[in-house]
Every structure is written in structure tokens, then in C-alpha cells.
Amino acid sequence: KNQVEQSPQSLIILEGKNCTLQCNYTVSPFSNLRWYKQDTGRGPVSLTIMTFSENTKSNGRYTATLDADTKQSSLHITASQLSDSASYICVVSAYSQAGTALIFGKGTTLSVSS
Amino acid sequence: EAQVTQNPRYLITVTGKKLTVTCSQNMNHEYMSWYRQDPGLGLRQIYYSMNVEVTDKGDVPEGYKVSRKEKRNFPLILESPSPNQTSLYFCASSLAVTSDEQFFGPGTRLTVL
Numbered sequence: 508k509n510q511v512e513q514s515p516q517s518l519i520i521l522e523g524k525n526c527t528l529q530c531n532y533t534v535s536p537f538s539n540l541r542w543y544k545q546d547t548g549r550g551p552v553s554l555t556i557m558t559f560s561e562n563t564k565s566n567g568r569y570t571a572t573l574d575a576d577t578k579q580s581s582l583h584i585t586a587s588q589l590s591d592s593a594s595y596i597c598v599v600s601a602y603s604q605a606g607t608a609l610i611f612g613k614g615t616t617l618s619v620s621s
Numbered sequence: 622e623a624q625v626t627q628n629p630r631y632l633i634t635v636t637g638k639k640l641t642v643t644c645s646q647n648m649n650h651e652y653m654s655w656y657r658q659d660p661g662l663g664l665r666q667i668y669y670s671m672n673v674e675v676t677d678k679g680d681v682p683e684g685y686k687v688s689r690k691e692k693r694n695f696p697l698i699l700e701s702p703s704p705n706q707t708s709l710y711f712c713a714s715s716l717a718v719t720s721d722e723q724f725f726g727p728g729t730r731l732t733v734l
Contacts, residue, residue, distance in 0.1 A: 549728070614663050
């Protein structure tokens with residue numbers, strides 16, 4: 508069964524600190540993995556898209572990694588800011604002749620406090 | 622401005638009263654999708670459309686209908702809403718499902734009494 512598991516479920520950190528969010532997946536056949544940021548009351552916004560051959564991708568203070576062998580991804584946030592408080596959602600795409608599927612993780616809720 | 626719009630943003634209705642949530646995108650995207658988001662369950666796909674007149678069920682399609690008569694519009698129809706359809710709904714679009722990011726609308730908060 509295709510699944511995406513995210514950890515931790517929630518996280519509280521102090522402003523300025525770094526943090527890492529985890530995403531483990533059992534999705535086949537794998538096509539790509541996306542990290543989204545969802546502010547409260549808003550729609551998710553894409554942070555990064557990673558394909559099978561990519562190991563690391565950065566977007567400002569956000570760095571995503573992908574290990575296709577262990578089927579793990581992480582999202583590292585450097586020097587956190589109050590505006591980083593949001594939910595972060597990992598989404599894995601699986602493609603086959605039967606069609607396409609997007610498998611969503613349940614998200615990690617990050618709270619950055621001053 | 623490139624965007625996905627949804628209407629209404631908030632809706633309170635009663636059980637059994639048919640309703641439609643509209644979704645429109647101005648990016649000429651082929652792929653559109655509807656999701657519901659519930660606490661502890663994350664985003665779950667209701668229906669998706671690969672192109673005009675091509676729609677398919679997602680993970681939780683029961684109680685919902687969709688249509689794709691035009692490329693830009695993808696309305697979500699609840700023929701007979703029930704309280705368990707109280708949720709936050711998102712429409713999303715992408716150029717193609719294979720590689721591009723999805724652009725999400727602002728969300729519609731639906732309450733069914």
C-alpha cells in the first residue's frame with residue numbers, strides 16, 4: 508500500500524533555531540516528491556520538487572534532501588523565523604499505466620516562538 | 622495574476638440542500654483536483670481531472686460530483702450534503718500531473734448542519 512509518513516506530528520522551536528522534518532514513504536513506482544508549506548487558513552504552497560535523481564534542493568532557508576534507496580526525505584529549516592510557523596506537507600507521486608496517484612502525508616505542524 | 626479561485630470561501634448549509642463550490646484557474650492548466658482537509662487526516666483527494674471531459678475518483682469520492690466542461694473550471698457538487706462533509710475544501714491545478722507543482726486555491730470552509 509502506498510503510504511507517506513511524516514514526523515514529528517508537531518514541533519515547537521525558538522526563533523533562530525534550526526529544525527528538520529522527516530518524510531518516509533512506501534510508494535511505487537516513485538516519480539517525484541514535493542514539500543509544501545501551508546499557512547493557517549491558506550492553501551498549500553510548493554517549496555521544493557525533487558525527482559528520483561536529485562539528492563538535495565534548496566529554496567532560501569529551506570533545504571530538502573532525498574534518499575531514494577531508503578525512501579526518506581527531510582526538510583531542513585535554517586535560522587527559523589516566526590513566519591515559518593505553518594504546516595509542512597510531504598507529497599509523493601506514483602505513476603503507472605493505470606494512472607497517477609498523489610500520496611499525501613498528514614503534515615508536520617511547526618510553531619516558532621520568540 | 623496567475624491564480625486559482627474558489628467560491629464561496631465560507632458556507633453554512635443544512636443537510637440535503639444541494640450546493641456547488643466553484644473553482645477556476647487562469648493558467649491554462651490541464652490537471653485540476655479537489656481535496657478535503659480534516660484535522661488529523663491531512664489532505665485527501667476527492668476527484669481529479671486530467672483534461673476537459675476527463676475526470677476520475679480520488680480517495681474519498683463518495684457524496685461528491687464534479688464536471689470539467691471547460692479547461693479553466695472544475696466545480697465540486699454536493700447533491701445532498703451531510704454533516705460528515707463538514708470540512709475545509711481546496712481546489713488545485715497544475716500544468717500536468719507528471720512534474721509541475723500544484724497551485725492551490727484559498728480554500729472553502731463548509732459547515733453542514
